[in-house]
Amino acid sequence: xxxxxxxxxxxxxxxxxxxxxxxxxxxxGKILLGALGVVVAAVWAFPVYxxxxxxxxxxxxxxxxxxxxxxxxxxxxxxxxxxxxSGFGSALRMSVLITFTTxxxxxxxxxxxALAISRWRFRGRKSFVLAVLFIQMLPAEGLFIAQYKMLSxxxxxxxxxxxSVLYVAAIIPFTVWMLRGFVAGIPAELEEAxxxxxxxxxxxxxxxxxxxxxxxxxxxxxxxxxxxxxxFTVALVVLPANDSQTLPLWLRGFLAASVNKGVDWxxxxxxxxxxxxxxxxxxxxxxxxxTSGLVSGAVKG
Amino acid sequence: MTTHVAPGAPxxxxxxxxxxxxxxxxxxxxxPYLLLIPAVAALLLGLGxxxxxxxxxxxxxxxxxxxxxQPPKFAGLDNYAxxxxxxxxxxVVARSVVFxxxxxxxxxxxxxxxxxxxxxxxxxxxxxxxxxxxxxxxxPLVAAVTVxxxxxxxxxxxxxxxxSSIGFSGMDGFSWLSQPLTFFFVATMIITWxxxxxxxxxxxxxxTSVPExxxxxxRIDGAGGWNITWGILVPMIxxxxxxVLLLQIIWDLRVFAQxxxxxxxxxxxxxxxxLGNFIFELGIGRQNFGGAAAVSIFVLALTVLISWPYVRTxxxxxxx
Numbered sequence: 001x002x003x004x005x006x007x008x009x010x011x012x013x014x015x016x017x018x019x020x021x022x023x024x025x026x027x028x029g030k031i032l033l034g035a036l037g038v039v040v041a042a043v044w045a046f047p048v049y050x051x052x053x054x055x056x057x058x059x060x061x062x063x064x065x066x067x068x069x070x071x072x073x074x075x076x077x078x079x080x081x082x083x084x085x086s087g088f089g090s091a092l093r094m095s096v097l098i099t100f101t102t103x104x105x106x107x108x109x110x111x112x113x114a115l116a117i118s119r120w121r122f123r124g125r126k127s128f129v130l131a132v133l134f135i136q137m138l139p140a141e142g143l144f145i146a147q148y149k150m151l152s153x154x155x156x157x158x159x160x161x162x163x164s165v166l167y168v169a170a171i172i173p174f175t176v177w178m179l180r181g182f183v184a185g186i187p188a189e190l191e192e193a194x195x196x197x198x199x200x201x202x203x204x205x206x207x208x209x210x211x212x213x214x215x216x217x218x219x220x221x222x223x224x225x226x227x228x229x230x231x232f233t234v235a236l237v238v239l240p241a242n243d244s245q246t247l248p249l250w251l252r253g254f255l256a257a258s259v260n261k262g263v264d265w266x267x268x269x270x271x272x273x274x275x276x277x278x279x280x281x282x283x284x285x286x287x288x289x290x291t292s293g294l295v296s297g298a299v300k301g
Numbered sequence: 302m303t304t305h306v307a308p309g310a311p312x313x314x315x316x317x318x319x320x321x322x323x324x325x326x327x328x329x330x331x332x333p334y335l336l337l338i339p340a341v342a343a344l345l346l347g348l349g350x351x352x353x354x355x356x357x358x359x360x361x362x363x364x365x366x367x368x369x370x371q372p373p374k375f376a377g378l379d380n381y382a383x384x385x386x387x388x389x390x391x392x393v394v395a396r397s398v399v400f401x402x403x404x405x406x407x408x409x410x411x412x413x414x415x416x417x418x419x420x421x422x423x424x425x426x427x428x429x430x431x432x433x434x435x436x437x438x439x440x441p442l443v444a445a446v447t448v449x450x451x452x453x454x455x456x457x458x459x460x461x462x463x464x465s466s467i468g469f470s471g472m473d474g475f476s477w478l479s480q481p482l483t484f485f486f487v488a489t490m491i492i493t494w495x496x497x498x499x500x501x502x503x504x505x506x507x508x509t510s511v512p513e514x515x516x517x518x519x520r521i522d523g524a525g526g527w528n529i530t531w532g533i534l535v536p537m538i539x540x541x542x543x544x545v546l547l548l549q550i551i552w553d554l555r556v557f558a559q560x561x562x563x564x565x566x567x568x569x570x571x572x573x574x575x576l577g578n579f580i581f582e583l584g585i586g587r588q589n590f591g592g593a594a595a596v597s598i599f600v601l602a603l604t605v606l607i608s609w610p611y612v613r614t615x616x617x618x619x620x621x
Contacts (some may be wrong), residue, residue: 007584030423037418037426039435047494048436050459053446109339116336128337129619133612135348136548137604139555141577142597145584146351146358169347172340174548180619185510230441232558233577239583248443252562255447259565265451272444279439 048276055079056272059266078270082254088274090243091250095229097160098246102167102228107221110172114179136173144237151238158244166234171227182216183209187220229279247275359594380595389571390579390596394603397554397576400485404492404556405549409542411493412500417530419505431502438498446562449491453477478563481572491559496552500545507541508534543614554604557581576600 054062056074117125147166148157156162186209194204201281232248239245245253254271258264324354333546359380361373384390414466415434440448453460455476464472477483511534519529535542557577564578574582576596 030421033418034426037422037430040415040418041426041430044430044494045433045436047445047448047452048440050452051444054451056588063457065457065462067457067462093600105343109343112336113340116333119329120333122333125333126616128341129616130612131344133615134605135344137551137601137608138348138352139577139597139600139604141555141557141580142594142600143348143351143355145590146354146592147347149354150350165343166347168343172343176340177544226439230443232443232562248441251441251447252565255450256565263454265454265457268447269451270331272441272447275441276439276444279441280436 048280051269051276052273054266054269056270057266059264062265078266079274080271082267085254087242087245087250087253088271090235091245091247094160094239094244095247098164098167099225099228101164102171103162103221103224104223105164105168106171106175107217109168110175110179110220111217113172113176117176118180118183126131132176140170140233144234147234148237155249157237163235165237166230166238167231170234171224175224176221178220179213179216182213185216186212189262200299226279251275254300307380355594355597358590359598361591374426376591380591381599384592384599386593389586393574393576393579396574397601400556400575401550401553404489404496404553405546407489407545408493408496408549408553409500412497412545413504413535413542415497415501416504416508417534419501420508420534434498437494438502442495442558445495446491446559449487449494450478450563450566453487458583478566478568480503481569484563484568484573488556488559488563491563492553492556500549501615503545504538504541507538511537540615547608547612547615550608551604554607 034159047054053071054067055078056071056076057068057077058073058077061068061073113128115131116122151159151162151166154162156165190208190212191201191204194208195201230248231246232252235246235249239249249267249270255263255268258268344444353373358373360376360378362376362379393587415430419430422430437445452458455474460474460477464475475483476489515533516529516539519533524532555577556575560573560575560578561581564573570582577600580593580596580600583589583596
C-alpha cells in the first residue's frame with residue numbers, strides 16, 4: 001500500500017513537469033474559451049435583456065427603424081399602465097395560490113415516493129417506476145378535455161384546488177425520478193458510518209442524509225415551481241372565467257387586446273417583465289444552493 | 302472509495318453491495334407502500350381517471366348531441382378508422398415527428414457543448430453563463446414566446462434590423478411567421494432557447510459529480526483533454542444525457558402552446574399545426590371529442606414507442 005502511494009506521488013510530479021511547457025498555450029486556450037463563454041452568455045441572455053429594456057422604453061421610441069440598445073429614455077409609465085389596467089391583480093393572486101399549493105404537495109408526495117423506491121426493494125416497485133416513467137410522457141394536450149370534464153363534474157372549474165390537483169399529478173413523476181437520483185447519490189458510507197457511531201437508522205437519515213438532500217429538494221422545488229407558474233395549456237382549458245385567469249393567460253389576453261390597435265410592444269414587454277421578474281428573482285436566490293457540491297466534498301474528505 | 306466492503310464479506314453484504322443501503326428482506330415491510338400512497342393517489346386522481354375517460358370516449362360517438370346531455374353511443378373503432386383514413390392526420394404526424402427529433406437533438410447537443418464549456422472556463426465566466434442560462438430557463442413560456450414575437454416582428458423587430466444591416470437587405474420587413482418554414486424556424490429558436498439551460502445545467506451537474514480522482518488518473522496515464530472528455534466524462538454522465546434526451550423528445554413531441562401562441566400572429570394554421578394543436582382543433586374547435594380522444598391515444602402510443610428504448614435504459618440504471 002505504502003509503495004503504491006509513493007509511486008503515485010512520484011508519477012504525479014512527473015506529470016506536472018511534463019505538462020509545464022504547455023502552460024502558456026493552455027492559458028491562451030483558456031482565455032479564448034472564456035471569451036466564447038461570455039459571448040454564449042450574452043446571446044442567451046439577450047432576449048431577457050431586450051424584454052426588460054423595451055419595458056422601460058416609451059413605445060414611440062420602439063417604433064423607430066434603428067433599435068436603441070441602451071436605456072437612454074427609461075420610463076416607468078409602461079408598468080404603471082399595465083398594473084393599473086384590468087386583471088393584473090387577480091391574475092397575480094391566482095398564480096401565487098396555485099403555484100404554492102402545487103409546490104408544497106409535489107415536494108411532500110414526491111419526496112416520500114423517492115425515498116420508498118430508492119431505499120427499499122419491494123413487490124410492485126418496478127411497476128411504480130415504470131408507471132412514473134410512462135406517466136411523464138402522457139401528452140397534456142391529449143388529456144385536457146377529459147380533465148375539463150372531470151373538474152366540471154366536480155364543480156371545480158376556475159378553482160385553485162381543481163387545477164392544483166392536475167398540476168400535482170403532472171409534476172410528480174419527474175420530481176420523483178429526480179429525487180430518486182439524489183437519494184441514491186448520497187453515499188451509503190456516510191449513513192453506515194453514522195450508524196456504526198451509534199445513531200439509529202432514522203437518526204442517521206435525519207442528521208446525515210437529509211441535509212445532504214437539501215440541494216436535491218431545492219432543485220426539485222424549483223422545477224415544480226416553474227412548471228406550475230409557467231403552465232399555460234391546462235390553465236387555458238380549466239380556468240375559462242376571466243377573473244380566475246393566471247398570469248400566463250392574462251398576458252396572452254393582453255397581447256391579443258393590443259393587436260387591434262397596433263401592438264403596443266412597450267406595454268406588452270412591461271407585462272412580460274412583470275411575469276418573469278418574480279421567477280428570475282426566485283431563481284437567483286436559490287442559485288447558490290443549487291450549485292453546491294456538498295456530497296462530493298463529504299466523500300472526498 | 303477505500304471504505305468499500307471487501308469482496309469476500311458475508312452474503313448479506315454482498316447482496317446490498319451494488320445498490321448501497323438498499324434494504325432487502327424476505328417479507329417487505331409496509332413502510333415503502335405507506336410512503337407511496339400520497340403520490341399514487343394524486344396520480345390516479347389527476348391522470349388515471351382522465352386517461353380512463355379518454356379510452357372510453359375514444360370508443361364512443363361523442364359529438365354535439367352528447368354535449369347536451371344525450372348518453373354517448375358505443376362506436377367501436379369508428380373514431381380511429383375515420384381519423385386514420387384522413388391524410389391530414391398523417392401530414393401532421395410527419396411534421397410533428399421531424400420537428401420533435403430536430404429540436405430534441407439540437408437541444409441536447411447544444412446543452413452538452415455548453416456544459417463542457419462551463420467546465421472548461423474559469424469560475425467567474427461559468428457563473429456568467431449559469432446566470433444567462435437561469436434567465437432563459439426562468440422565463441415563463443408565454444413571456445418567452447411574446448418576446449420572440451417582438452424580436453421577430455416584421456416591422457421593427459431586432460432580428461430583421463440586424464439581418465438587413467449586415468447585408469441581407471431583403472430581410473427588411475420580412476414576415477417570419479406567415480410561412481411554414483420560417484414559422485418553424487422561429488418555433489425551434491424559442492424551444493431550443495428555453496430548453497438548453499435545463500439540459501446544460503443538468504449535464505454540468507453530472508460532470509461535477511465525476512470524481513476528480515478518475516480524471517486525474519486518466520491525465521497521469523497521458524490522456525489529453527479530448528480523450529478525457531469523450532473517453533471518460535461523456536460515458537460517465539451518459540445516464541444524465543439519456544434522461545434529458547428522453548425528456549426532450551417527450552416534451553418536444555407535445556409542443557402545443559408555443560405553436561398556438563405563434564399562430565395568433567396570422568400563420569396558416571393548417572400548415573403549422575402539430576399533433577397537440579390538431580387535437581385541440583378537433584376537440585375544442587369542432588367538438589369532436591371521440592376523434593380527439595382517438596388521436597390522443599395514438600399520440601400516447603407514439604410517445605411510448607419512441608421512448609421505449611430509453612425507458613428500458615433507465616430501468617436498467619435503476620436496477621443497477
